[in-house]
Amino acid sequence: MADLGRAALLLTLGLSLYALVGGGVAAALGRRRLALSARNALYASFFSTLVASAVLVAGFVRDDFSLAYVAGHSSRELPLQYKFSAFWGGQEGSLLLWLLVLTAYASLAVWFARKRARDLVVWVTPVLAGITVAFTWLLVAVSSPFDTIAAPLDGNGLNPSLQNPYMVIHPVFLYLGYVGLAVPFAFAMGSLLSGRTDERWIVATRRWTIVAWTALGIGQLLGAHWAYEEVGWGGYYAWDPVENAALMPWLVATAYLHSVMIQEKRGMLRIWNVTLVGLAFCLSLFGTFLTRSGIVSSIHSFTQSGIGPWFLGFVVAAVVFTVTMIWLRLPQLRTKARLESLVSREAAFLYNNLLLVALCLTILWGTAWPIVSEAIRGEAVVVGRPYYDFFLRIFGLPLLLLMGIGPLIAWRRASLRGLARVFAWPVGIALATGALLIALGAGSSIPGLIAYTFAAFVLATIVLEFARGTAARRALTGESVPVAFGQLVGRNRRRYGGYVVHASIVLLAIGVAGSSAYDSVAEGRLVRGESLSVADYTVTYRALTEREGANATEIRAVLDVRRGDDELGTVRAGKNAYSAEQQVSNEVGIRSDLVTGEDLFVIAEQVREDGAVFFRVFVKPLVNLIWLAGLVFLLGSLITLWPDAREERRLATRYARAGDAADRPAT
Amino acid sequence: MTVWLALGAALAVAVVVVVALPFLREPAPASDALHELDPRERELLDAQETRDRALAALKELEADHRAARISDEDYRAVIGVVRRDAADALRRLDEMEAGARTPGAKSG
Numbered sequence: 001m002a003d004l005g006r007a008a009l010l011l012t013l014g015l016s017l018y019a020l021v022g023g024g025v026a027a028a029l030g031r032r033r034l035a036l037s038a039r040n041a042l043y044a045s046f047f048s049t050l051v052a053s054a055v056l057v058a059g060f061v062r063d064d065f066s067l068a069y070v071a072g073h074s075s076r077e078l079p080l081q082y083k084f085s086a087f088w089g090g091q092e093g094s095l096l097l098w099l100l101v102l103t104a105y106a107s108l109a110v111w112f113a114r115k116r117a118r119d120l121v122v123w124v125t126p127v128l129a130g131i132t133v134a135f136t137w138l139l140v141a142v143s144s145p146f147d148t149i150a151a152p153l154d155g156n157g158l159n160p161s162l163q164n165p166y167m168v169i170h171p172v173f174l175y176l177g178y179v180g181l182a183v184p185f186a187f188a189m190g191s192l193l194s195g196r197t198d199e200r201w202i203v204a205t206r207r208w209t210i211v212a213w214t215a216l217g218i219g220q221l222l223g224a225h226w227a228y229e230e231v232g233w234g235g236y237y238a239w240d241p242v243e244n245a246a247l248m249p250w251l252v253a254t255a256y257l258h259s260v261m262i263q264e265k266r267g268m269l270r271i272w273n274v275t276l277v278g279l280a281f282c283l284s285l286f287g288t289f290l291t292r293s294g295i296v297s298s299i300h301s302f303t304q305s306g307i308g309p310w311f312l313g314f315v316v317a318a319v320v321f322t323v324t325m326i327w328l329r330l331p332q333l334r335t336k337a338r339l340e341s342l343v344s345r346e347a348a349f350l351y352n353n354l355l356l357v358a359l360c361l362t363i364l365w366g367t368a369w370p371i372v373s374e375a376i377r378g379e380a381v382v383v384g385r386p387y388y389d390f391f392l393r394i395f396g397l398p399l400l401l402l403m404g405i406g407p408l409i410a411w412r413r414a415s416l417r418g419l420a421r422v423f424a425w426p427v428g429i430a431l432a433t434g435a436l437l438i439a440l441g442a443g444s445s446i447p448g449l450i451a452y453t454f455a456a457f458v459l460a461t462i463v464l465e466f467a468r469g470t471a472a473r474r475a476l477t478g479e480s481v482p483v484a485f486g487q488l489v490g491r492n493r494r495r496y497g498g499y500v501v502h503a504s505i506v507l508l509a510i511g512v513a514g515s516s517a518y519d520s521v522a523e524g525r526l527v528r529g530e531s532l533s534v535a536d537y538t539v540t541y542r543a544l545t546e547r548e549g550a551n552a553t554e555i556r557a558v559l560d561v562r563r564g565d566d567e568l569g570t571v572r573a574g575k576n577a578y579s580a581e582q583q584v585s586n587e588v589g590i591r592s593d594l595v596t597g598e599d600l601f602v603i604a605e606q607v608r609e610d611g612a613v614f615f616r617v618f619v620k621p622l623v624n625l626i627w628l629a630g631l632v633f634l635l636g637s638l639i640t641l642w643p644d645a646r647e648e649r650r651l652a653t654r655y656a657r658a659g660d661a662a663d664r665p666a667t
Numbered sequence: 668m669t670v671w672l673a674l675g676a677a678l679a680v681a682v683v684v685v686v687a688l689p690f691l692r693e694p695a696p697a698s699d700a701l702h703e704l705d706p707r708e709r710e711l712l713d714a715q716e717t718r719d720r721a722l723a724a725l726k727e728l729e730a731d732h733r734a735a736r737i738s739d740e741d742y743r744a745v746i747g748v749v750r751r752d753a754a755d756a757l758r759r760l761d762e763m764e765a766g767a768r769t770p771g772a773k774s775g
Contacts, residue, residue, distance in 0.1 A: 007675030011682055018686065030701040036689035044682040051678060122701060198709075199716050265724060267717070410731065410741045411724060412748065418738030465736070472734035654715045 002067055005055035005146040011048040012099070013136040015041040019129030027122045027194070035122045039110060042125055045132060046103035053100050056093060056145050060086055066151040069093060075157040075580040077551035085168040086158045088175075091292055091307070092145035097171070098288065099135045101179040105208070106132065109183045113204040116655045117187075120200055124190035131182050134314050142307055157551070157580035166226035170219055174246055177216025178284040181249055183208040184256075185281035185322075188274045192325040197270065197332045202260055203651060207641055213253045214637035220246050221630040232586030232603050234521070234618045236626065239388040244367045245287030248360045252280040255356040258406075262346045265411060270333040271326065272353070278322035283360075285315045290367070341413035348406035352399060359395040363388065393447045397454060400509055403502050404458035407465065407495075425464060430457035448517030455506045455513075462499045462506075469496075491646075493639050500636030507629035511597070514622030523605075523616040535619040537600055538562045539571070544611050552576040554587070557604045557613045561591055573602040573615070597624040711763055718756040725753045 023038030025031065056069070060083040065071040073086045073093070088097045106128040113121050139145070161167075184205040191201035223243065224236040237243060256276040262269045289311035326333070339347060366383040373381040408422050433456035434449065442449055466485070469492075473484040489496040522534035526541040533539075540560040547554050556574035560567070573589030589602040599620045606614040684691075704712070728749055732742040 001671050004671040004675050004678075007672070008678060011675075011679055015682060015686070026701070030703065032699050032701045033689040033693060033696065034699075035701060037686050040688055041682075041686045044685045048678060048682060119701070119704060196704075196709075198712055265720060265727075267720060408736055410737045410745055411728070412745050414741045415738070415744065418741040421738050422736060468734040468736060472730070476733070650719065654719060655712075 001055055001059065001064065002146040002148050005052045005059075006140075006144065008048045008052035008055065009136060009140050009144070009146070012045045012052065012103070013133065013140050015045040015048060016129045016132035016136055019045065020126050020133055023122070023126035023129055027126060035125070038129070039114070039121070039125050042103075042110060042129055042132075043107045045129075045136075046100075046107040049096075049100050049103045052146075053087075053096055056087060056096060057084065060084065063155070064151070065153075065155050066148050067145070068147045068149045069145040071149060071152055071155045073155070073158055075155040075551065077580060078155075078158055079163075079550050081165075081168055082158055082163050085162065085171075088171045089158050089162050092139070092143050094171070094175075094292070095135060095139050095143060096145055097175055098179055099132070099139060101175050102128075102132055102135060102182060105180055105183050106186070109187070109205070109208050113187070116651070117200040117204045120187065120190050120194060120196055120204070122190075123194040124186045127186040127189045127193070128182065131186070138307055138310055142310060154580065157578060160552070160576060160578045160581055160583050160585040161230055163551075163578075163585075164226055164230045166222050166229070170222040170226055173215045173219030173222055175219075177212050177214075177219050177246070178249065178287060180208060180212025180215060181253060181277075181281045181284045183212065184277045188277040189322070189325055192274065192329045195329065195332060197329060199264065200655065202263065202273075203655075206260075209253065209257065210637060210641055213250065213257060214634065214641075216246060216250045216253070217633055217637075218630060220250065221627070221633075225627060229588060229590070230585070232588050234601055234603060234616065234620075236515075236623075239363075239366070239383075239385055241367045241370075242287075242291050244363050245283075245290045248363055248367075249280045249283040249287060251356050251360040251363075252276055252283060255353040255360075256280060258349045258356075259353050262349055266337050266346055267335050268337045268339070268346065269350075270335055271330065274326055274333065275322075276353075276357075278318075278326070279357075282315055282318045282322065283364075285311065285318055289315055343409065343416065343419070344413050345406060345409045345411045348402055348409050352402045352406060355395045355399045355402070359391060359399070362391040362395070366391075396509075397447070397450055400451065400454045400458060400506070403505060404454070404461040407499070407502075408461055423461075426457050426460035429460040430454065432456075442518070445513075445517035448513045451509050451513040451517075455510050458502060458506050462503050465499055466496070489639065493642055493644055497636045497638070497640030497642075500639055501633055502636075504629045504631075504633035504636055507625045507632055511622050511625030511627075511629060514597075514625070515599075515620040518621050520619045521616065523614070525606075525612055525614045527610075527612045532615060532617055534600075534617045536563050537617075537619060539600070539602065539615070539617055541613060541615070542570070544574075544607070544613070545572075549576070551580060552578045552585075555607055556587070557589075557607065557615070559589070559602060559615075561600060571600065571602050573604040575604065575607060592624055594624065597622045597628075599623045707763075711760075714756065714760045714763055718753075718760050721749070721753040721756040725749050 019038045019041040022034050022041065026035035026038055056067075058064070059067045059070045060074050061080070063070070063074070063076050065074075069090060069092050070086075073089045074083055078086065087093045110121055110125060110128065113124070184201075187201040187205045191197055220243070223246070227238070227243075228236040253276075256273060259269050259276060260273055263273050289308060292307055292311060339350070341347065366387050369383045370380040373379060404426060405423075409419065430453050434453035437443070437449055437452055442452065466488075469488045470481060470485045473479065473488050474481065477484065477487075479487065520535040522532050524532050526532060528541055528543065531538050531540040538561075540562070541557060542560055543558045545556045545558060554574065554576050556572040559571050559573070561569060561571055568591065571589040571591045574587050576585045576587055577583075578585070586603060586605075589604075591600040591602075593599070599618075601618040601620055603616045603618075604613050605616055608614075728737070728742065728746060731737040732739075732746075
């Protein structure tokens with residue numbers, strides 16, 4: 001079976017090399033059949049990669065330990081769902097997942113754009129093929145998942161931290177995000193290579209960019225929830241290098257999704273937009289380099305290997321290629337339109353972009369500092385949480401405020417008097433919220449207070465936006481409120497989907513501020529019957545249980561929970577001892593209050609033989625808003641992504657001539 | 668092992684056929700050159716993008732004003748420029764299309 005896997009990967013390498021060289025020659029010399037053939041090779045590379053992936057999945061399901069990768073990441077007792085997720089539990093499988101997602105994205109993006117931007121696709125094909133060649137080369141020549149060994153009786157098992165439901169889907173979403181950024185990159189570079197710097201590359205990649213950005217956002221939240229439940233330190237985001245690696249391209253992609261609107265509305269920022277797209281893709285490569293090279297220590301990095309230099313080479317090649325292409329096409333990218341006023345929607349979006357990129361670069365600097373300091377001083381110095389928290393407040397709070405301001409300012413220019421009238425209500429609501437919070441004692445954290453006040457301002461603007469839009473539509477059409485509301489959202493999906501996404505970011509900000517600025521913690525060693533108090537909760541250690549699970553011994557301390565006079569049931573926290581893996585994992589106990597959004601979070605740090613347990617107990621106000629934000633974020637993204645038939649017809653008309661022209665042979 | 672290798676070989680043959688398909692379908696085409704947009708077609712595309720941008724800006728400004736997102740004062744300051752842009756874009760496109768209908772007008 002390994003032979004089929006290896007053969008399929010060799011085919012992917014051959015196909016992508018052909019698509020790169022043949023596609024490049026076809027584009028440069030204008031050869032129609034060769035261009036079509038190269039595109040077919042790109043499609044076929046997806047199917048050969050799919051075959052290789054199916055072989056690896058079959059190896060896990062059949063416990064084929066003659067495959068070294070399967071033996072190293074699975075065992076006979078491993079539950080079936082984790083045998084599937086063990087696919088990406090190590091480096092070789094992760095790279096194969098990268099390649100599978102990449103070839104799927106490449107095939108679909110090229111397929112959908114083949115009519116509307118056919119002359120552009122001719123140049124996009126070799127760019128996507130070039131990225132595919134790089135990853136396939138690693139899998140064929142450097143780090144193959146199909147290396148064979150004399151089959152042992154059982155495998156080494158899967159890292160216990162990865163035996164969590166979130167780890168079944170978190171990496172898939174993350175890779176859908178990372179890899180998806182290759183699509184706008186390839187179209188932007190294709191546009192520059194072909195010299196066709198019109199808007200077609202933006203139109204062709206609009207949905208792909210939002211899909212990738214959404215997947216990356218959801219992937220990060222799933223990862224945060226995994227860390228919250230599985231790592232057992234009481235938090236969900238630790239500014240770990242691998243976490244930062246996913247955040248950075250997401251921030252840049254967020255900046256791009258805003259700045260591209262300025263290009264679409266005003267024809268400005270063409271250079272900036274291709275730069276952002278290039279930066280986002282290079283950062284996604286850099287993130288994979290950080291995760292896979294083992295160059296920085298991380299709780300999320302499960303492998304260390306020698307592929308780091310290869311990845312570094314890819315990052316450098318991508319940066320050099322991007323900078324060169326932008327430099328060569330500068331004259332075509334320059335536009336006549338200028339920023340007319342510093343108080344306008346495009347200016348607000350520009351401030352948003354500068355803050356997002358500044359935040360990204362400070363995170364990049366902090367993440368890379370251990371590497372830089374080791375190179376300079378011979379000693380790796382790790383940047384701590386205060387550094388990141390400081391810049392998150394400096395750049396994040398103004399960003400939060402701008403989320404409320406940007407959508408309500410007029411394009412081109414706006415007067416201060418007009419703004420005062422439009423923002424009167426939101427400002428009033430924000431100030432009232434701030435005053436109320438101070439009265440309730442929330443002034444203990446100034447950043448938290450500011451975040452809540454700004455959040456109230458943004459939420460007020462969003463609610464007013466929906467209300468004003470619905471009222472205006474009712475006045476125009478006489479529709480009922482639900483119909484007017486539905487039509488308003490349905491006919492302006494990008495705008496109102498965007499507002500829903502903004503609402504999710506506000507929820508996220510409230511959840512982060514609440515759980516980090518206003519949390520409580522208590523710890524102590526308890527014997528049975530003893531209690532510990534934290535905030536207004538009291539937990540009493542009742543019993544210690546032990547049972548044999550599917551592939552681990554599960555030890556749990558059972559605690560009664562009370563708040564005031566209310567008995568709130570029990571919470572169980574403990575450890576799992578995995579036999580095949582010879583490892584122990586923390587299994588935290590969480591009691592969520594869905595009304596207040598608060599969590600009681602219990603860690604059983606040490607379980608002694610005499611039955612005494614050292615507990616650490618947190619109360620995390622509003623933390624569940626973070627997970628709710630994920631659902632709202634997904635809803636907003638889906639609204640934005642939902643096809644708009646009228647918009648499609650308009651674009652079809654606009655590009656009919658260009659598509660038809662490029663489709664037919666030259667005469 | 669033989670079965671898997673045979674499957675691998677079958678896969679290789681299948682993808683080679685897929686890749687060769689454009690040549691198999693058209694072994695001797697009248698022309699194998701890719702059609703490039705000529706300068707007039709590119710200009711037309713640019714004019715259409717400009718028109719769509721201008722009309723979208725006008726539509727959005729009217730909707731924002733109607734929903735009281737934008738004050739009367741700001742609306743009055745911008746509406747003239749936006750209308751002029753839209754009119755210019757429509758006029759440019761009309762001229763180009765009229766030119767295209769004139770015999771011998773196509774360039775490139």
